[in-house]
Amino acid sequence: MRTLSPSAACLLPHPRSRYSPPRPRNRGFARGFPFFVFEAVLTDPSQPDNSASVSAEHLLARCAERDPVALRQLYERQSSRLYGIALRITRQPALAADALQDAFVNVWQKAASFDPERGSAEGWLTGIVRFRALDLIRLGSREISGLELPEIEDDEPNALARLVGSAEAAALRRCLEGLDADKRRLVMLAFLDGLTHQELAQRLTMPLGTVKSAIRRGLAGLRGCLEPDGSDRGQRA
Amino acid sequence: MSDNPTDRDLDAGEYVLGVLSDVEARGIAARAAADPELAAAIAAWQARLAPLAAAVEAVSAPPDLWRRIAAGTVLTTVAENPDQRPRAAAPEARMRRQIGLWRAVSAGCLALAAMFAGIAYFGHQPTARGVAVLAAAGSPAPAFLAEAVSGAIDIRPLASAAVPTDRDLELWSLPAGATRPVSLGLLPAAGRRIALADLPAERTQLLVSLEPRGGSPTGLPTGPVLYAGTWTRIE
Structure with a gap:
């Protein structure tokens, strides 16, 4: 690239003036181009808001048909849950917001590929957000920011106590409680905080090999507990 | 990493759990x-482990996040229908002058972008559908290369x-003729990949501004624009 000579216009002096931002919370801007079109779509009285009775699966199906109201409803109902997940992994609001933005763009593009036979819509959304958040921190963004990251709090008992919302959560809790304390702790730290083998070994001052084998045995234990017959992979027990 | 079905299933589990390094993942x-x-095994692990996310407390997302998502998704869909095409809002004079200046700067970088476009097109990335080279005014070196990937x-x-x-x-996107840049999110010094429903239109400007940590609090650039470049589509 050094052999390419830049065009002369790239060498213009740096402009000193700055963008003049609108006043914060300026409602005129908030309703301005280009978003007002979108807000008009969303506040269209011909679209009754019966979102409380609509499942996430149904909203995903409507996203696949390019219904912007469905994406907005999905965002309203899932963004706090998903942002919490992304924030826990990235530990930085800006990165968590980037992860969620990328994830929702992804959801809009890939909604048609959601398969209810393979799991719930919430689980599918969780997976997309987690992979995006993990990608961002693996790119090194978590390290290069120069931020002091908040310490990870060890709240394993509380975390387990929150797994009560559904039959799936209750089954997972029962199976996690059936693991050795070490394996349970490693699996939960890995999933909730997005720690790699290496990070887990450092954090728990355990040998890397021990961490790796404990996690594989923990995963095998969970699978055996959730699906005792082992014949219906893909279906939850 | 084995063809053994049990090992393959545990590889999938490790992948979903998130313990693998970047290279392994x-x-x-x-x-x-x-x-x-393997893809089915990954989906199955996703379904098995996803309920664990209920252990994480919900946190309200930043108020501007929906606008960023809308800009990257639905608006591009809405804009496909000319009847729904938005009218431009009343422009702000200072913003206009600033944008005019940057237009001039990055128009010059177009030639450079075209060269990269040629490299991308005839080189090892036949799938690239567009490219922009971002340079700082006053510096001879291109600073960032933006390329379309799938x-x-x-x-x-x-x-x-x-x-x-x-x-x-x-990072901001400013389509030709628009008066307000739209945020594409923070840009780590190491770069990033930004998912977009539609690639930028021809001659859209990409701008990089220096902002307070966490990004612009107003939804428009508040700091100086450090780098700019013009998107060139490769068709």
């Missing part, structure tokens, strides 16, 4: 693209960018 993702059984823009530094620890770089 990419390896699994690449294998899953060609191995439907469903996303990959933006990577061509030189190391020094960012003060209390600031962040933020």
Whole structure:
């Protein structure tokens, strides 16, 4: 690239003036181009808001048909849950917001590929957000920011106590409680905080090999507990 | 990493759990693209482990996040229908002057972008559908290269960018004729990949501004624009 000579216009002096931002919370801007079109779509009285009775699966199906109201409803109902997940992994609001933005763009593009036979819509959304958040921190963004990251709090008992919302959560809790304390702790730290083998070994001052084998045995234990017959992979027990 | 079904299933579990390194995770993702059984195993682990996310407390997302998502998704769909095409809002004079200046700067970088476009087109990335070279005014070196990859823009530094620890770089898109840039999110010095439903239109400007940590609080650039470039489509 050094052999390419830049065009002369790239060498213009740096402009000193700055963008003049609108006043914060300026409602005129908030309703301005280009978003007002979108807000008009969303506040269209011909679209009754019966979102409380609509499942996430149904909203995903409507996203696949390019219904912007469905994406907005999905965002309203899932963004706090998903942002919490992304924030826990990235530990930085800006990165968590980037992860969620990328994830929702992804959801809009890939909604048609959601398969209810393979799991719930919430689980599918969780997976997309987690992979995006993990990608961002693996790119090194978590390290290069120069931020002091908040310490990870060890709240394993509380975390387990929150797994009560559904039959799936209750089954997972029962199976996690059936693991050795070490394996349970490693699996939960890995999933909730997005720690790699290496990070887990450092954090728990355990040998890397021990961490790796404990996690594989923990995963095998969970699978055996959730699906005792082992014949219906893909279906939850 | 084995053909043994049990090992393969545990590889999938490790991948979903998130314990693999960047290289290992990419390896699994690449294998899953060609191995439907591995892809199914990944989906199954996702379904098994997802309920654990209920242990995480919900946190309200930043108020501007929906606008960023809308800009990257639905608006591009709405804009496909000319009847729904928005009218431009009343422009702000200062913003206009600023944008005019940057138009002039990055128009010159177009020639450079065209060269990169040629390299991308005839080189090893036949799938690239567009490219932009971002340069700082006053510096001869291109700073970032933005390239289309499938469903996303990959933006990577061509030189190391020094960012003060209390600031962040933020990336903006300014379509030709528009008067307000739209945020595409923060830009780590190491670059990032940005998922977009539609690639930028021809001659859209990509701008990088220096912002307070966490990004612009107003939804428009508040700091100086450090780098700019013009998107060139490769068709």
